[in-house]
Amino acid sequence: MISYHQALESVLARKADFGVEQVSLELANGRVLAEDVLADRDQPPYNRATMDGIALAYHTYEKGVREFPSEGMARAGITQLKLQDPSNCIEIATGAILPEGADTIVRYEDLEEIPEGFRILAGCTPNKNIHRKGSDASEGAVLLKKGHSIDPSAVAVLASVGKATLAVRGLPGITILSTGDELVPVETIPETHQVRRSNVHALRSAVLAAGIRPDLEHLPDDAAIIENRLEALLQTQDVLLLSGGVSKGKFDHLPGVLEKLGVVKDFHRVAQRPGKPFWFGMDAARGCHVFSFPGNPVSTFLNYHLYFLPWLRQTTGAPEPRITAILEEPIENKSDLTHFIPLRLSPEQGHLNAVRISMNGSGDYLSLTKANAFGRVNPGEVLVKGALVPCICFNLQL
Known part of the structure; x- marks a missing residue:
């Protein structure tokens, strides 16, 4: 069994590069840029x-003129108008081009x-009241750098x-698989000894949020069936x-089947709670990474x-949030597990407050609907009220 930090280091050591692809703007949100984006004009x-x-022309106002006859209306979406007489004005709408000969806008109020x-x-x-040409960026300027994570503002x-x-x-390309004879489809009314498959749907939702459309499968507790299916998936x-x-x-x-199929085990079991039986490895010949989570x-x-x-995030170049x-209450870890x-x-007032959510064991999925982060408490660590705790966030909406 290895520590959490050793496990994460081992996972990140298995670097991968899935190249570059072209996507439409409609599908770009959540992706990571593989090119610099330049301003095509000011x-x-x-x-x-x-x-x-x-x-209006400000120099006319400077002369003491306060009444300005109107020459017309400049609205957004039409070509630039020209102020024919500097003693006059042109009505203007937000977003319109400033008329030639004018240098100031006075609001209706x-x-x-x-x-x-x-x-x-x-x-x-x-x-x-003028947003000057090129004041945000000049033609040819880099607006978004390679490696930028695309969000709605970047889409704009x-x-x-x-x-x-x-x-x-x-x-x-990802396939999510659950195993276990006790698991039945969501739409099934389970018997007393059965439960609906929830883990794979939670994983699928999380993977979709990362911009990937995974395949979803379920395998029974039959070593031969598991072996045959995994052998095919490892190749694709x-x-x-x-x-x-x-x-x-x-x-x-799974551990025995993966070993038989030639998947190299990097580790099995991590000194953490929950999630200790985690298995991770790679089929280097076929380039497939295997994350085998506890049930x-x-x-x-x-x-x-x-x-x-x-x-x-490492494979795509996206930043890792810190x-x-x-803490609003003390937390003590007396064990040798993270x-x-x-x-x-x-x-609250420029920082994040953390309230502990009660959890009835690692099978208590309901607790996650009340939480939006996991706080990390190292082995033997005592965190007093007011201490800073490092967080792994999910569904964090501020």
């Missing part, structure tokens, strides 16, 4: 009105409409520069995420976030 591309009002135009009621400042930038398709880091998939069948029971066939729901869920997600929170405690994080 941003913004013209002097843009930021308020509804009138556009500071105006009084008169028959021939507008009277200025409040003070006027030169160059006011990509759309603004015409990136209908873009190069992103490739993702692995980049990653297998297995749930169940890795403890020391007589029907936990208890919380153990599967935790180890996915502890090991698979950091490995995936999050800490302030403990991962369900927590509920909430923001």
Whole structure:
């Protein structure tokens, strides 16, 4: 049995590169850029009105003029107008191009409409209410660097520069498998001795959130059937995420089957709670990584976030988040295992507070619906109230 830190180091040592692929903008959210994105023109591309009002030549206002006849209306989406007489004004809508000859915009709130135009009621400042051409970025500037994780704000930038398709880091092909004769499909009414398959659906949901569409399968507790199916999958998939069948029971066939199929075991069993029976290895000849999680729901869920997600981020070049929170109650770990405690994080005055969530063992999936993080407590560590605890977050919405 190895420590949590040794296990994570071992997983991350199995580096992988799934190349580069082109995706459409509609599918880009959550992916990692494999190219620099440049401004195809100045941003913004013209002097843009930021308020509804009138556009005028400030030097006329400086001369004491307060009433400005209107020459027309500049609205967003039309070509630039020209102020014919500097003693006049042009009405302007937010987003419109500043008319030629005008250098200031006065908002409607500071105006009084008169028959021939507008009277200025409040003070006027030169160059006011204008988003200047190129003030955000000049043509050719790098807007998003290679390795940037694409979120909705990045999607807006990509759309603004015409990136209908873009190069992103490739993702692995994944199959998620559960094992166990007690597991039945979700739509089935289980017998007393049966439970519905929940782990694989939780894993599938998590993998989908990472931008990958996995295959989903279930295998019975039959060593021959497991061997035949895994042998085929090892040849076609980049990653297998297995749930169940890795403890020391007589029907936990996976470790023996994987060894027989030539998958090199990096480790089996980690000094942590929950999730101790975790098995990890690789079929180097076929390039398939095998993450074999314990069957208890919380153990599967935790180890996915502890090991698979950091490995995936490493392969795509995405940053690894470092999050800490302030404990609202003391936590003591008297064991020689690393403990991962369900927590509920909430923001308060610029930091995160952590409240411990009660959990009735590693089979208590309901506890995870009340939590949004696991707090890491090292062997023998005592964390007092107010101490910072490192967190592995999931479903964290601030």
